[in-house]
Amino acid sequence: EVQLVESGGGLVQPGGSLRLSCVASGFTFSSYWMTWVRQAPGKGLEWVANIKRDGSEKYYVDSVKGRFTISRDNAKNSLYLQMNSLRAGDTAVYYCALNRGGIDYWGQGTLVTVSS
Amino acid sequence: EVVLTQSPATLSLSPGERATLSCRASQSVSSYLAWYQQKPGQAPRLLIYDASNRATGIPASFSGSGSGTDFTLTISSLEPEDFAVYYCQQRSNWPYTFGQGTKLEIK
Numbered sequence: 001e002v003q004l005v006e007s008g009g010g011l012v013q014p015g016g017s018l019r020l021s022c023v024a025s026g027f028t029f030s031s032y033w034m035t036w037v038r039q040a041p042g043k044g045l046e047w048v049a050n051i052k053r054d055g056s057e058k059y060y061v062d063s064v065k066g067r068f069t070i071s072r073d074n075a076k077n078s079l080y081l082q083m084n085s086l087r088a089g090d091t092a093v094y095y096c097a098l099n100r101g102g103i104d105y106w107g108q109g110t111l112v113t114v115s116s
Numbered sequence: 117e118v119v120l121t122q123s124p125a126t127l128s129l130s131p132g133e134r135a136t137l138s139c140r141a142s143q144s145v146s147s148y149l150a151w152y153q154q155k156p157g158q159a160p161r162l163l164i165y166d167a168s169n170r171a172t173g174i175p176a177s178f179s180g181s182g183s184g185t186d187f188t189l190t191i192s193s194l195e196p197e198d199f200a201v202y203y204c205q206q207r208s209n210w211p212y213t214f215g216q217g218t219k220l221e222i223k
Contacts, residue, residue, distance in 0.1 A: 045152075045160065045203055047212040061211045062117075095159055102150035102165030102205070104172070109159060 002026040002105045004096045009110030016086050016114070022079040022096030022107055030054070030074040035099045036081050038092035039109075046092075049081065050099070063089075086114045118142055118206050120215035128223040135191040137218045139204035144184045148208040151180055151189045154217075155200045163202075164189065196222075 008020040020036070036048040049070040050059045058070050069082040079096055093109040119142040129135055139149065147167040152160035162171040164180035167187060177192045191198055199222050204215040 044217050045154075045205070045214040047205070047214065050210075050212075059210050099207075101169075101207075102162045102171060103152070103160070104162045104165075106159035106161075 002098065004098065004105055004107035006094065006096045006107040006110040009094065009112045011113045011115065012086055013116050014087060014114055017082070017084045018086065018112060020081040020083065020094055020096075020110060020112070024077045024079065024096075024098070027098065029072075029077040033099055034070075034072060034079045035097040035103065036070060036079075037095045037097050037103070037106075038090075038112075039095070040089075040092040043092075048094070051079070083112070086112075088114050090114050117211055118145060118209050118213050120204050120206060120213055122202075122204060122215035122218045124218060125216075126219045126221060128221050129194055130223045131194050131196055133194050135189075135194055135198070135220060137189040137191075137202055137220070139182075139187040139189070139215050141185045141187075141206060143209075145206040145208035147183050148206055149180075149182070149187050150205045150207070151178075152203045152205065153198075153200045154203065160203065191220075194220075 003025045006022045051070045067085045071080045091114050093111050095109045096107040097103040098105040121140045123138045149167045151164040154160040168180045179190045181188050201217045201219050203217050
């Protein structure tokens with residue numbers, strides 16, 4: 001059974017940093033691109049970042065470029081999102097996701113709140 | 117950036133009726149379009165990928181069609197559990213984008 005379990009969310013002040021983690025199980029993690037998607041409270045979905053199987057390619061939505069870094073450790077079946085210079089507009093539930101043509105598996109999400 | 121526009125924003129129907137949801141892309145996305153269902157407090161669920169392929173475990177009452185810029189999600193006969201928010205999403209061009217959603221509510 002595929003499982004994606006996120007952690008690391010919480011309350012942070014504007015300008016602060018957080019690192020989200022996602023531990024994957026039930027599939028061959030190193031064989032797939034992985035993804036972070038976020039959803040602001042009461043709003044729609046936003047695709048944040050993608051990372052290739054071996055970490056050699058990474059893509060970011062413009063609104064997070066230069067502030068967020070996606071990474072992975074295939075030996076630990078883990079995906080990460082380092083978030084720096086956080087803004088109020090980054091407040092959202094962040095989902096770790098397995099994308100195989102469509103996102104067929106999602107984590108439960110971790111809430112990031114940016115507020116003073 | 118490819119903008120996906122979903123219509124209508126809200127669709128009010130009764131159980132047993134047919135639902136037709138639309139997604140229009142600002143430029144061609146070929147067939148690289150997916151549909152998701154999201155219920156309150158839950159992560160989205162993949163329904164359709166590559167425009168017309170049902171995801172694993174999705175009932176045949178859900179179908180997708182279209183290519184290029186115009187896509188449709190059809191639910192042939194609504195069940196009570198089908199009332200939710202539906203999103204389309206393209207993976208043709210980076211950044212991948214979602215539509216703003218269609219809320220399917222009980223009439």
